[in-house]
Amino acid sequence: xxxxxxxxxxxxxxxxxxxxxxxxxxxxxxxxxxxxxxxxxxxxxxxxxxxxxxxxxxxxxxxxxxxxxxxxxxxxxxxxxxxxxxxxxxxxxxxxxxxxxxxxxxxxxxxxxxxxxxxxxxxxxxxxxxxxxxxxxxxxxxxxxxxxxxxxxxxxxxxxxxxxxxxxxxxxxxxxxxxxxxxxxxxxxxxxxxxxxxxxxxxxxxxxxxxxxxxxxxxxxxxxxxxxxxxxxxxxxxxxxxxxxxxxxxx
Ligand SMILES: [Zn+2]
Numbered sequence: 001x002x003x004x005x006x007x008x009x010x011x012x013x014x015x016x017x018x019x020x021x022x023x024x025x026x027x028x029x030x031x032x033x034x035x036x037x038x039x040x041x042x043x044x045x046x047x048x049x050x051x052x053x054x055x056x057x058x059x060x061x062x063x064x065x066x067x068x069x070x071x072x073x074x075x076x077x078x079x080x081x082x083x084x085x086x087x088x089x090x091x092x093x094x095x096x097x098x099x100x101x102x103x104x105x106x107x108x109x110x111x112x113x114x115x116x117x118x119x120x121x122x123x124x125x126x127x128x129x130x131x132x133x134x135x136x137x138x139x140x141x142x143x144x145x146x147x148x149x150x151x152x153x154x155x156x157x158x159x160x161x162x163x164x165x166x167x168x169x170x171x172x173x174x175x176x177x178x179x180x181x182x183x184x185x186x187x188x189x190x191x192x193x194x195x196x197x198x199x200x201x202x203x204x205x206x207x208x209x210x211x212x213x214x215x216x217x218x219x220x221x222x223x224x225x226x227x228x229x230x231x232x233x234x235x236x237x238x239x240x241x242x243x244x245x246x247x248x249x250x251x
Pocket of ligand 1: 187192240
């Protein structure tokens with residue numbers, strides 16, 4: 001690791017904002033200046049998503065993404081890979097996210113035999129508990145209930161996390177209250193999001209609580225919420241996020 005890389009690592013490990021590096025790191029600012037790496041990565045990931053389609057992009061592995069980037073002549077640079085590794089393997093508690101790690105390796109992939117595509121949703125669910133839970137609540141509610149997000153492997157989660165970070169001026173504390181960092185989302189191992197058909201982005205706000213879909217499921221105790229109000233994980237209240245996987249931090 002050269003001095004510049006060391007400074008980047010140090011900055012990532014000590015700052016709550018990724019890009020707001022303090023004065024003493026001025027000589028390394030050219031790398032991070034104005035979110036350059038994040039912006040560059042976002043552009044590349046967007047290009048890859050367009051190439052493979054949103055559906056496939058949800059489950060694309062890091063290796064597949066890397067190969068597709070090279071094919072599209074937008075290969076990832078060493079700095080970009082270093083940056084991704086820091087996000088993935090870093091300690092998110094340093095910027096206020098206290099959820100558990102769900103995926104150990106950045107290059108983890110899903111076996112197509114273990115997943116099912118949910119028609120008209122653009123999303124996949126794992127066979128077993130996730131699909132059973134989804135079918136149960138789908139049968140109860142009917143066409144009004146939609147799957148708004150299913151399996152999200154590290155590349156997709158990275159993309160969402162970078163997008164949220166970009167609109168949060170690089171503040172990872174703010175970004176991680178609504179999007180878990182890659183490696184730390186339960187979407188990678190079974191959880192999923194539901195919504196009411198035609199409710200649009202309101203499905204991802206507390207207004208979802210006001211819908212018949214939510215009330216019926218909640219009153220009937222058909223769902224348990226991963227991130228309840230005032231949870232200790234540093235994540236906003238998410239009534240739409242359905243907990244499937246048991247975990248020590250998700251009572
Ligand atoms: Zn979710």
